[in-house]
Amino acid sequence: MKALIINEQGLHLAEVEKPVVASGNALVKISASALNRRDQWIREGLYPKIELPVLPGSDACGEVIQVGDPIDTSWIGKRVIINPNNNWGENPKIQNRDYHILGMPTKGTLAEYISVPVDRLVNAPLFLSDEEAAALPLGGLTAYNAIVNKGELAKDKKVLISGVGGGVAQFAFQFALAVDAQVWVTSGKENVIGQCVALGARGGVNYKEPQAIKSLSKSVGGFDIIIDSAGGDGINTLLEALAPGGKYVLYGATKGLPSTLNLRNIFWNQLSVLGSTMGSDQDFSDMVQFVKKYQIHPIIDSIFSLTDGVQAFDHMKSGNHFGKIVVKP
Amino acid sequence: MKALIINEQGLHLAEVEKPVVASGNALVKISASALNRRDQWIREGLYPKIELPVLPGSDACGEVIQVGDPIDTSWIGKRVIINPNNNWGENPKIQNRDYHILGMPTKGTLAEYISVPVDRLVNAPLFLSDEEAAALPLGGLTAYNAIVNKGELAKDKKVLISGVGGGVAQFAFQFALAVDAQVWVTSGKENVIGQCVALGARGGVNYKEPQAIKSLSKSVGGFDIIIDSAGGDGINTLLEALAPGGKYVLYGATKGLPSTLNLRNIFWNQLSVLGSTMGSDQDFSDMVQFVKKYQIHPIIDSIFSLTDGVQAFDHMKSGNHFGKIVVKP
Known part of the structure; x- marks a missing residue:
């Protein structure tokens, strides 16, 4: 599959292996991703504990096309967004020491497919377009x-x-x-x-x-x-x-x-x-409810194709945007 | 009456007029007062908006011996402490702009008598000595x-x-x-x-x-x-x-x-x-309840007579104390 990769040669589009769906995971065919400053900082080497190569990206909307063991077909065909938290932990007020955000060290959303644990899936709000839904997770x-x-x-x-x-x-x-x-x-x-x-x-x-x-x-x-x-x-x-x-x-x-x-x-x-930094899994769920309750449409600055991903990053770096920068496979 | 006064000549014991009890006020015969760093800072000219002369002191325990118009005799003879807040205002979380602490600009507790509004009186907890009760208000x-x-x-x-x-x-x-x-x-x-x-x-x-x-x-x-x-x-x-x-x-x-x-x-x-700074009138009431509930005895470092008041201040300045410095008329 196509994906954006950051390695010693910098950021570039690459052909990488499509994820194999592990037990408890779901394969999502990504319809839209969005950039966060974090992605550009990783590109610039300005983020803590960077482990190259990186497949960046914390935000996505897509369709569940496959689930791993134990087979729970209820998610198949659903339009979802992905909770970008990994290992938040028990304390609602503070993340665990081994907490991390989707998109480094684990493989992120700036790709055609992503495999994530089923418990990271949340139904995408119906009133949002794929691009708007993709813009929501980490920033929201x-x-x-x-x-x-x-x-x-x-x-x-x-x-x-x-x-x-x-x-x-x-x-x-x-x-x-x-x-x-x-x-x-x-x-x-x-x-x-x-x-x-x-x-x-x-x-x-x-x-x-x-x-x-x-x-x-x-x-x-x-x-x-x-x-x-x-x-x-x-x-x-x-x-x-x-x-x-x-x-x-x-x-x-x-x-x-x-x-x-x-x-x-x-x-x-x-x-x-x-x-303040990020938020708990409960916060993620509350945030999505809040967005639904008030019918909030994320502001989209621009939409790039995945093949133009480097330009999307450059646009974020320029700071000449207002609203989220969306990337579509 | 005897009182400690800070004026251009510094801190000294002086003979001043006994307060006249205004309408809505009560006259308290002070049995014990206590020092706060604020008093020493005022003495050193290190407090904002000092208006000389100052009769310092924010803490006291004493007996109500007279009340002004409208006569409410229920307080007469009661052993009280004094809420050192003046004009906290309506917002429980933040003091009004014209908020001030007893003991500058209004006359404070380092004297034989003080006249304060009746609504500043709180019954001294029974399990506390006069010295302990006097130590409580501003610090507590x-x-x-x-x-x-x-x-x-x-x-x-x-x-x-x-x-x-x-x-x-x-x-x-x-x-x-x-x-x-x-x-x-x-x-x-x-x-x-x-x-x-x-x-x-x-x-x-x-x-x-x-x-x-x-x-x-x-x-x-x-x-x-x-x-x-x-x-x-x-x-x-x-x-x-x-x-x-x-x-x-x-x-x-x-x-x-x-x-x-x-x-x-x-x-x-x-x-x-x-x-954080001071606390509302509700906080004062809650604090006294808390002290009663847990039967907390303030730590007393030393007790000075009012006539040795300058030494009491010097002792506070030295920093060689642990616990409140009490001054008794």
């Missing part, structure tokens, strides 16, 4: 844990989505709109802010302008929830943009570590800094 | 909000109390022991660690030795809750000492701000950094 799960669980998202809460162009941020943005929170965004791109306003955001500012974030915070009376994956020195600006008692939820640190932290602001204003 | 309230509310203290949780010699830390320590948490401590003083072990701590290390904190964390499998008021660069050591999903609760920053913050540790291990 991470956003759900960050903004719903940690941020305690609710109607009327004042929410700021930092760096809204990111895949997770986009879902957090949509989830916040869905529950009728008051939503603002930051982005480095004017057109992305404009798109978000068209979708329901009350406004947005450029994250490169701390003064603009301050002014926005002042005008809205401080945010109850801020979702961020940039970190860096911007964290203090964002913490100052919180209302007293507010929550800053961090699920990444693409801008690195800050050179200080205003602790007095944190304790005096009773702020919370909440780390 | 702050510790309760930090470790019970924010830390979600519970039986068997692994708890580290950083800088256990402090007034709030001492209460957090006692509260954790009371619910049968597993409790460890840090202190700069060997003898304080020894005292804590005698009281029920499972062990302790010197907070000046990050490697000792690391080893301790490793041996206990990481802490679920860490309570700290030092901040500074120690915050990263303490965050690394948390178990995945653990909570670091900060209620002060005596060591200043850190020079970085390990954000990757925070998001990957789903840690919480929770700012």
Whole structure:
């Protein structure tokens, strides 16, 4: 079968063996996959514990065409998405030490077929296209844990989505709109802010302008929830943009570590800094229910064919996208 | 009446006018007061918005001897402690902008008498001596909000109390022991660690030795809750000492701000950094109930007479105490 492979020669399309379906597994014929930043980071060698070669990809929608021992034919023919968690473990709040995400070290979704344990299969929501369903799993799960669980998202809460162009941020943005929170965004791109306003955001500012974030915070009376994956020195600006008692939820640190932290602001204003990453299997199930309840359609930026997979990765690297980048066999 | 006063000439014993009881207030004849670090900071000019002269003191036990209009004699003769909150406001999670603590700008407890609103009075727990009851209010309230509310203290949780010699830390320590948490401590003083072990701590290390904190964390499998008021660069050591999903609760920053913050540790291990300060009126009431339920006797370091009040402050400044410093008229 065709698959995207990252090895010493870099990312390229390759002909690899079609998976053999092991006991307890199902073979899924993939109709659409989607990229996450994680895939590009693995390509760049910037992810922990990379084991080459990698068949990347954590997101997919497809049809179950075969199941292994013990034969349970009930999944055959079903249109499914795949829970990208492996070995989350017993504790709903924190992943096991041997937790990993689909798509490294195990073979991922950027291929024509994938074999996954049957318990990773979830029916794809009927109202979503294959492309939309493929866009959902990892970004939706991470956003759900960050903004719903940690941020305690609710109607009327004042929410700021930092760096809204990111895949997770986009879902957090949509989830916040869905529950009728008051939503603002930051982005480095004017057109992305404009798109978000068209979708329901009350406004947005450029994250490169701390003064603009301050002014926005002042005008809205401080945010109850801020979702961020940039970190860096911007964290203090964002913490100052919180209302007293507010929550800053961090699920990444693409801008690195800050050179200080205003602790007095944190304790005096009773702020919370909440780390978040992925989510449990229960969170995955809850997230899919949430998406169904609010009929949320993931935002699709572009669709590439699997044979143009390298271009899809390059497009993600460029950052010139808003919404998920989908790849189709 | 005699009172301790801080003015341009510093801290000294003075003869001041006995309070006149305003409408809605009660006059309390103080039997014992207690010091908090806040008092010494005000003396040193290190507290925000100091308005001289100050009659300091946030903690007291005493007897109600007079009430103002409308006359409600039910409080007369009662042995009370005083809720040190003024204007907490409607939101249980966060204080109002005009919130302040008894003892600056309003006249505090380091005097023979105090007039306070009747709604600040709470019956002193019967099983506590006047000195113990006087030690309870501000430290107990702050510790309760930090470790019970924010830390979600519970039986068997692994708890580290950083800088256990402090007034709030001492209460957090006692509260954790009371619910049968597993409790460890840090202190700069060997003898304080020894005292804590005698009281029920499972062990302790010197907070000046990050490697000792690391080893301790490793041996206990990481802490679920860490309570700290030092901040500074120690915050990263303490965050690394948390178990995945653990909570670091900060209620002060005596060591200043850190020079970085390990954000990757925070998001990957789903840690919480929770700012905390004082607590609501409901928290005060809950704290007193908690102390009664578990029959907790505050640890008293020493008792000074009001006329030796300057020495009491000097003793607090020295840091050579473990437990509350009580001052008696």
